[in-house]
Amino acid sequence: MELENEKQLNFIEQIISDDLESGRVQEIITRFPPEPNGYLHIGHAKSICLNFGLAEKFNGKCNLRFDDTNPEKEEEHYMEAIKEDVRWLGFQWAKLCYASDYFEQFYRWAVDLVKAGLAYVDHQSPEEIRQTRGTLTEPGENSPYRNRDIEKNLELLQKMRKGEFDEGECVLRAKIDMSHPNINMRDPVMYRILKKAHYRTGNLWCIYPMYDFAHGYEDAIEGITHSICTLEFADHRPLYDWFLENVDIPSRPRQYEFARLNLSYTVMSKRLLLGLVGEGIVSGWDDPRMPTIQGLRRRGYTPSSIRKFCQEIGVAKSNSMVDYELLEHTIREELNAKAQRVMVVLHPLKVIIENYPDDAEELIKYQNNPEDPSMGTRMVPFSKELYIERDDFREDPPKKYFRLAPGKEVRLKHAYYITCREVIKDEWGNIVELRCEYDPESKGGETPDGRKVRGTLHWVSAPHGVKVEIRLYDKLFTLKNMSEMEEGKNYPHYLNPHSLEVLSESVAEPVLKEAQPGDRFQFLRQGYFTVDSDSTPDTLIFNRTVALKDTWAKIQNKG
RNA sequence: UGGGGCGUGGCCAAGCGGUAAGGCAAGGGACUUUGGAUCCCUGAUUCGGAGGUUCGAAUCCUCCCGCCCCAGCCA
Numbered sequence: 001m002e003l004e005n006e007k008q009l010n011f012i013e014q015i016i017s018d019d020l021e022s023g024r025v026q027e028i029i030t031r032f033p034p035e036p037n038g039y040l041h042i043g044h045a046k047s048i049c050l051n052f053g054l055a056e057k058f059n060g061k062c063n064l065r066f067d068d069t070n071p072e073k074e075e076e077h078y079m080e081a082i083k084e085d086v087r088w089l090g091f092q093w094a095k096l097c098y099a100s101d102y103f104e105q106f107y108r109w110a111v112d113l114v115k116a117g118l119a120y121v122d123h124q125s126p127e128e129i130r131q132t133r134g135t136l137t138e139p140g141e142n143s144p145y146r147n148r149d150i151e152k153n154l155e156l157l158q159k160m161r162k163g164e165f166d167e168g169e170c171v172l173r174a175k176i177d178m179s180h181p182n183i184n185m186r187d188p189v190m191y192r193i194l195k196k197a198h199y200r201t202g203n204l205w206c207i208y209p210m211y212d213f214a215h216g217y218e219d220a221i222e223g224i225t226h227s228i229c230t231l232e233f234a235d236h237r238p239l240y241d242w243f244l245e246n247v248d249i250p251s252r253p254r255q256y257e258f259a260r261l262n263l264s265y266t267v268m269s270k271r272l273l274l275g276l277v278g279e280g281i282v283s284g285w286d287d288p289r290m291p292t293i294q295g296l297r298r299r300g301y302t303p304s305s306i307r308k309f310c311q312e313i314g315v316a317k318s319n320s321m322v323d324y325e326l327l328e329h330t331i332r333e334e335l336n337a338k339a340q341r342v343m344v345v346l347h348p349l350k351v352i353i354e355n356y357p358d359d360a361e362e363l364i365k366y367q368n369n370p371e372d373p374s375m376g377t378r379m380v381p382f383s384k385e386l387y388i389e390r391d392d393f394r395e396d397p398p399k400k401y402f403r404l405a406p407g408k409e410v411r412l413k414h415a416y417y418i419t420c421r422e423v424i425k426d427e428w429g430n431i432v433e434l435r436c437e438y439d440p441e442s443k444g445g446e447t448p449d450g451r452k453v454r455g456t457l458h459w460v461s462a463p464h465g466v467k468v469e470i471r472l473y474d475k476l477f478t479l480k481n482m483s484e485m486e487e488g489k490n491y492p493h494y495l496n497p498h499s500l501e502v503l504s505e506s507v508a509e510p511v512l513k514e515a516q517p518g519d520r521f522q523f524l525r526q527g528y529f530t531v532d533s534d535s536t537p538d539t540l541i542f543n544r545t546v547a548l549k550d551t552w553a554k555i556q557n558k559g
Numbered sequence: 560u561g562g563g564g565c566g567u568g569g570c571c572a573a574g575c576g577g578u579a580a581g582g583c584a585a586g587g588g589a590c591u592u593u594g595g596a597u598c599c600c601u602g603a604u605u606c607g608g609a610g611g612u613u614c615g616a617a618u619c620c621u622c623c624c625g626c627c628c629c630a631g632c633c634a
Binding site: 413453548550552 | 561563564569572580581582584591593595597627630631632634
């Protein structure tokens with residue numbers, strides 16, 4: 001089975017496999033190169049799993065490198081959060097690197113390019129540069145500064161570095177071809193002047209390298225063999241190669257592109273995510289509805305479920321939109337095997353067992369996880385007064401309704417069979433209580449006569465129950481593909497008003513008093529829940545990670 | 560109308576000239592002290608389209624169509 005798995009390589013694995021076989025490389029080194037200007041999301045997780053996964057699979061190494069070449073956007077706390085997220089996902093980097101550590105080397109290579117007549121200082125304004133770049137169908141025009149002599153360029157570049165020019169006054173440009181059909185090759189900017197303090201280099205520099213100029217060199221310095229990035233950089237590959245081919249470098253990396261992840265009903269763009277946080281639509285970057293690593297973590301996703309998901313979606317070059325159901329499936333699959341089953345009544349309805357002794361109580365033996373008997377059993381208190389789910393009773397039950405109704409019998413999980421004898425209502429006709437009768441013979445959930453009951457309900461003993469807060473989460477947006485918003489509408493038009501529902505009357509069985517933030521449970525017949533970081537021993541808060549599959553809901557929806 | 564990339568069932572995705580893997584979703588059934596889980600079964604006569612090469616094409620060639628990306632001193 002594993003052999004087949006190894007045979008089925010994605011296109012990048014095939015390239016690596018071939019490179020190793022042909023001897024083009026002895027050992028592979030990859031890297032995950034985030035810019036510390038925001039929090040990581042599930043799309044980054046795909047890249048992380050790919051890069052670190054490749055290193056693991058081929059016995060190579062993977063670096064974590066901060067691509068911190070823009071002091072205007074980058075901050076230390078993002079860097080720390082990114083490191084934590086990568087570790088949480090379960091990966092260890094071979095080296096922790098920073099593009100900003102290479103600034104001096106970048107400068108030397110820039111000087112080399114100037115000396116080779118391949119770069120020049122341009123005094124055109126940003127607008128002039130834009131205007132002379134040409135368009136998709138028309139070539140650009142050469143800058144009037146393009147043919148300055150080398151000595152002059154060297155001198156000007158030094159002045160740029162020394163801070164003798166203001167921001168925007170000039171840039172260093174690569175001298176390639178202003179009529180190149182690939183716009184990226186039309187004398188791209190290498191250095192711009194930014195008189196801003198950098199979070200790591202402080203005020204040491206006032207010129208900062210552009211991505212295209214820097215990235216290949218970062219890879220070359222670290223000995224990266226396979227530099228993997230997303231599809232939109234494919235157009236930049238000729239430039240990546242150009243910079244590497246025109247100076248002396250310690251190693252020759254190659255760039256490969258794959259399709260970034262899109263997930264239905266959510267967005268991956270940092271801008272939109274930032275908007276959700278900034279406008280208070282979500283509580284923060286770690287809001288459990290966010291597709292961020294921190295959001296998923298708080299929602300209750302495990303690192304292994306996210307890794308599994310990334311493995312399942314595959315790696316290819318076609319733009320794709322993955323159903324969020326696949327993400328849900330991976331966490332259900334894992335938690336089904338591992339999570340302790342526990343009973344919590346989300347919307348309580350009181351039940352009085354009329355023929356149960358008034359002050360009696362007993363302990364019911366309860367299986368912690370039928371999928372894993374080694375998880376053992378525990379004792380759950382039972383008494384005359386219980387809560388069941390409001391939804392588990394219908395005064396006028398529809399067809400195929402297996403739950404409680406007047407005169408009908410159901411099983412209380414692991415406890416007894418009960419039959420509803422009377423419905424108590426308040427003055428407005430709302431059902432406030434059920435009077436039931438239990439069968440003492442049915443203890444444990446079966447009777448000597450072997451009669452069958454279709455419905456099995458979860459329950460909580462009222463005097464023993466613990467009041468808890470439950471946060472029910474759902475999709476953030478109502479539109480499956482958020483890149484297909486209608487004209488004139490933007491993302492606020494598509495917010496799901498039911499993405500968060502807070503229940504404050506829920507009642508849990510007493511074991512949950514011991515639950516710690518991050519613990520995960522299956523609430524029987526409801527779904528998987530985790531203890532939220534806001535939770536305290538006095539007010540326990542549970543987040544719903546994902547609901548259980550609900551076949552009954554499906555039957556109902558069909559009419 | 561320049562350049563680059565991509566088109567395999569509802570969503571991903573294998574396939575690399577020898578007769579369409581797998582997962583998710585969907586539907587049907589079995590089982591069930593979670594209407595959970597599990598287990599069976601069903602679904603592309605067909606690979607964006609049209610030609611061509613070949614004994615044989617999703618795989619090779621030609622043309623066409625569709626979608627995505629690129630005109631930051633962002634990454």
